Amino acid sequence: MHVSEVERGRACGCFCTACNGSVIAKKGKRNAWHFAHDAAGNCATAAETALHRAIKQVIADGSVLAVPELTVEETATFDGYERSASRTLARRRVTYSAPRLEVRIEDIVADSVVTVAGRDLIVEVAVTHQVEADKASKLGKLGIAAIELLAWQLNRDVDWNMLRAFVRDSFENRIWLHNGREPVQRQLAYMDALQHAKKASAYDRRLKSRAVETSAVGVQTNLSPIHVHQWAIDKFKRLWATYGSGTLTRLDLDRKAAGYVARWSEADAAGDPSAYFDLLVEWVREHTDSIVQVA
Ligand SMILES: [Zn+2]
Incomplete structure (x- = not known):
């Protein structure tokens, strides 16, 4: 009362x-x-107990509940690039039926259980503190959807109308304890994050391919610099035969260019070796004293 x-x-x-x-x-x-x-x-505990009981009474007498959004965030790493992504299930008002109070489910007593679209939804009411971690993990194992209404910021002098509005309209003061759709949402967020990481990796590699300044000829072989230089020229010609357009009429690579050609690898091309080779040619022409002549 x-x-x-x-x-x-x-x-x-x-x-x-x-x-x-x-x-x-x-x-x-x-x-x-x-x-x-x-x-x-x-x-x-008189005030807290009364408030706890009053909110359960509102649930028992009502039929509409404000259900909070569910946001999950996942992080993925690809080639040293770490990215995050999130997915959100929107908040909504649900109509429920068959509200039951103090329901024993295995070794837990739920504050209330309601039926939404034919499925059980546990509604916990927290007046002083949240559901203990132990209870939350047990709720998770039950596989029954569960939310918790966080009522501790309600004034002690709330009346019935305010409590009804709290249950029916307030989206903020509640959290999901268990949501059966969460694993799929996490999977989707992870795939988004992985996609972002892959893009970041490919993008950065292309930027680097323009910026790398190297004279370290022979980093990947134990040949002498002169042999490496010849090896790089042969490698460039082979790459040209595969990815180049037109006929190569003259090729003079300086040491800087040869070093870069030696390091170039299809494995870094992010699935598009042709475009990646174009970047190599562009870089050699613009940033070294080499000659790449095409007829
Ligand atoms: Zn008392």
């Missing part, structure tokens, strides 16, 4: 939901109306 609904004083006939002691409805002119214990006692 809200204090506004009952008669003043002892005549209210009310009892504390926590200790079951009788209470007096204080409805004076000076102070905000409230209930006080009849006998001075040690009842520290």
Whole structure:
């Protein structure tokens, strides 16, 4: 009961939901109306217990529940590039039926269970603290969808209308404890993240292919520099035969260009070796004293 609904004083006939002691409805002119214990006692949880019970009562009497969004974020790494991506299931209002309170499911007692589109949804109510990690993990293992309403920021003087609005309309003050669609959402987020990482890798490699300044001829072989130089020229001609367009009429690679050609690898081409080879030719022409003549 809200204090506004009952008669003043002892005549209210009310009892504390926590200790079951009788209470007096204080409805004076000076102070905000409230209930006080009849006998001075040690009842520290009276307000929380009453609020907890009142919200469950609103769930039992109602049929609409605001369900929060579910956002998951995953990180993926490709070729040393780490990227994140997230997926969100939108918040929504659901209509429920068959609300039940204090439902024992295996070794847990759920605050309430409602039926949404033919499926059970556990609704926990947290007034002072969240569901203990132990209970949350047990809820997860049950495979039943579960949300938790976080009611601790509600004022102590809320009335029934405010509590109904809290259950029906407030999307923020609640979290998913278990959602059966989460694994698939995580999978999708991971695939997005992997895609981002792959793109970042390919993009960076192309940037680097323009910027690399190298004179370290022979890094990948133990041939002498002169042999490496010849080896690079032969490699360039082979690559030209595969990816180049037109006939190569003259090729003079300087040491810098030869070093870069020696390092060039199809494995770095991110699936498009032809475009990657074009970058090599462009770089050799613009950034070295080499000659690549085509007829
Ligand atoms: Zn009490």
